[in-house]
Each structure stands twice: as structure tokens, then as C-alpha cells.
Amino acid sequence: MATRTTDSPTAEDREFAFSASDYDYLRAMLKEKTGIELGPTKHNMVYARLAKRLRKLGMNGFREYIEFIGSDAGGDELGTTLNALTTNLTKFFRENHHFEHLATTALQEIRARAVSQGRRLRIWSAGCSSGEEPYSTAITLLRSMPDIKQWDAKILATDIDTEMVRRGTAGxxxxxxxxxxxxxxxRKYFEPYGEDKVRMAEEARNLISFKHLNLVAHWPMKGPFDVIFCRNVVIYFDKDTQRVLFDRYANLLAPGGFLYIGHSENLFGITERFKLLGRNIHRKIA
Structure with missing residues (x-):
């Protein structure tokens, strides 16, 4: 999950009326529903992402749209609004040093523990966007563990955006x-799919379960996880929300488990339950 850019009209070019109070309402709603903080200067971004919804619904302005998503009839549209306002930009093997560490260090430690604890492996991609991160993880497992079929290995991939979950599932x-x-x-992990498209190989898809999840709501999974990826996600949360979130991650990680966060993120002043190993790689210590 990371910032995506879009062409944004200026106030003079706007087709629909979009007041400061409209923006403040949408900003507060996003914080309440998802924990995500929109800065005070994102008016044009919000307008650009939601104006197409007003056109499709035949509405005259944002006030009418806000009233609609707050009504019983607009329940489904609320989910569409949240999808539009959350950000999704990713690629395969982004910040590749994390996958190198997973292959050379994390998986080797997990394999060594398997002698006494059994061949169980659980990885969580939190904020998985359209699936490139968990599929990169699956490929890393397949390349690093030739005996992966003899393991109880599963990757959980979650995102708040239901459209991203759908895309990830399709692969x-x-x-x-x-x-x-x-x-x-x-050659090994993708197959041709129509014109100028590819699909993830079945062996990679079978390792992953994609699920819709709001990180600031209830988590149904119990863990423990050996590895958690939460990269370029918490930059959208305030410090208090980050403290709660990383405490919950620590609670779900196995002793000595690994946490990978984004290049612009850090845990300083947020939690003391992890030890920094380098390059945004952390180990649970408490």
C-alpha cells in the first residue's frame, strides 16, 4: 500500500461543487472507518477519485453524495468510497532486500526450528494491495524451499480495498x-493469460488466501505468524493508531518472528517490542 498519483482538477475546473466542509466530512469518515489520516491538502485528490462516482450515479454535487453514503440505501456505496480513497501502488519484489532476507535468514531459522516444532509456516501480508507482495513471498518460498509441499505453509494476504482483494485472488x-x-x-511462476497478460502459476496461488480486512477493526486470525509484512501502510495512520497496530502485530508473531516495514517507516517512539536488524527488518523480542 503506497501513494498513487492522479490528475487532479483545480477548483476552477471542477464539474461538481466540493466545499471545505464536504472534504472535512470525508476526511473524518475515512479516519473513523479505516484509521487512515488524510492531510489537509488532499482536496484535489479526493475530488478526482470520487467525481466519477457522482457522474455514474447522476448526482449534482458532493453534498448529495455524502448524504447518500450516510443513508441506508447507500451502504454499498460506502465501501466503494473507501476503496477509492485508500491508496494502492505496488510491484513484484518491491524493496527486494526484504525477500532476500526472507530467503537467506528468516526461512532458514524457521527450517531449523522445524526439527522440534514441526513443519508449520505462517506469513501475513498486511495491506497486500493487488497481490504483488504476497505473490513475491510465495515465489520466494517456492525458490528457497524445494520441499515446500511437505510443509503446512500458508500465506494470508489482507487489504481493506475489496477490489484489490479481488484482483489478488485472480492473480x-x-x-x-x-x-x-x-x-x-x-518462466516458472507465470503463465500467459490472454493478450499482454499473465497469471500466477497455480502452485503460487495455492499458497495464499486473500481476505478483506480493516486493520483497525477486529482480526479473526489467531496466529502465531512467523513473518509479517506491513510495508508502506502505517504512514497513513497517526502515532496512537500505529502504537496499537504494532502491539497487535507483536501479539500475533511467534517468539523471534520477523516484521518487515516500509522504507519510509520506523518504530522509534512507537514500540519497544521489536529489535531493528537493519533496513526496516525487525525481530520480535517481547
Missing amino acids: IYPAAALEGMPADIP
Whole structure:
């Protein structure tokens, strides 16, 4: 999960009336429902993402749209609004040093523990967007663990955006998304799918369960997880929400489990339950 850019009209060019109070309402609603903080300067972004919904619904302005999503009749539209306002930009093997650490260190430690604790492996991709992160994780497992079929190995991939969950489940991507990968990865783990598209190989898809999840709401899973990816997600939350979130992650991680966070994120002043190993790689210590 990370910032996506979009062409945003200026106030003079706007087709629909969009007042400061309209923006403040949407900003407060997003914080209440998802924990995500929108800055005070995102008016144009919000307008650009929601104006298409007003057109489709035949509405005259944002006040009418706000009244609609707050009504019983607009319950489904509320989910569409949240999907539009959450941000999704990702790619395969983004911040690749995390996957290198997973292959060379985390999985080796988990394998060593398996002698006494059994061949169980659980990884969570929290804020998985359209699936590139959990599929990169699945490929890393398949390349690093030739005996993966002999393990009880599962990857949980969650996101608040239901459309991203749908895309991840489908596992279909533009062929251009494979550019820059080592040659063996496209050959082994992707298959042609229509014109200029590819689909993840079945063995990778079978490792992952995609689920809708709001990180600031109830978590149905029990853990423990050996590894959690939460990258470029918490930058959208205030410090208090971050403290709660990382405490919950620590509670679900196995002793000594690993946490990967984004390059612009850090845990300083947020939690003392993790030890920094380097390059936004943390180990649970409490």
C-alpha cells in the first residue's frame, strides 16, 4: 500500500461543487472507518477519485453524495468510497532486500526450528494491495524451499480495498509487470493469460488466501505468524493508531518472528517490542 498519483482538477475546473466542509466530512469518515489520516491538502485528490462516482450515479454535487453514503440505501456505496480513497501502488519484489532476507535468514531459522516444532509456516501480508507482495513471498518460498509441499505453509494476504482483494485472488497482471525479474521467475511462476497478460502459476496461488480486512477493526486470525509484512501502510495512520497496530502485530508473531516495514517507516517512539536488524527488518523480542 503506497501513494498513487492522479490528475487532479483545480477548483476552477471542477464539474461538481466540493466545499471545505464536504472534504472535512470525508476526511473524518475515512479516519473513523479505516484509521487512515488524510492531510489537509488532499482536496484535489479526493475530488478526482470520487467525481466519477457522482457522474455514474447522476448526482449534482458532493453534498448529495455524502448524504447518500450516510443513508441506508447507500451502504454499498460506502465501501466503494473507501476503496477509492485508500491508496494502492505496488510491484513484484518491491524493496527486494526484504525477500532476500526472507530467503537467506528468516526461512532458514524457521527450517531449523522445524526439527522440534514441526513443519508449520505462517506469513501475513498486511495491506497486500493487488497481490504483488504476497505473490513475491510465495515465489520466494517456492525458490528457497524445494520441499515446500511437505510443509503446512500458508500465506494470508489482507487489504481493506475489496477490489484489490479481488484482483489478488485472480492473480492476473499485465505482462509488463514481469520486466526486470530474473529470467527463471517468469518462466516458472507465470503463465500467459490472454493478450499482454499473465497469471500466477497455480502452485503460487495455492499458497495464499486473500481476505478483506480493516486493520483497525477486529482480526479473526489467531496466529502465531512467523513473518509479517506491513510495508508502506502505517504512514497513513497517526502515532496512537500505529502504537496499537504494532502491539497487535507483536501479539500475533511467534517468539523471534520477523516484521518487515516500509522504507519510509520506523518504530522509534512507537514500540519497544521489536529489535531493528537493519533496513526496516525487525525481530520480535517481547
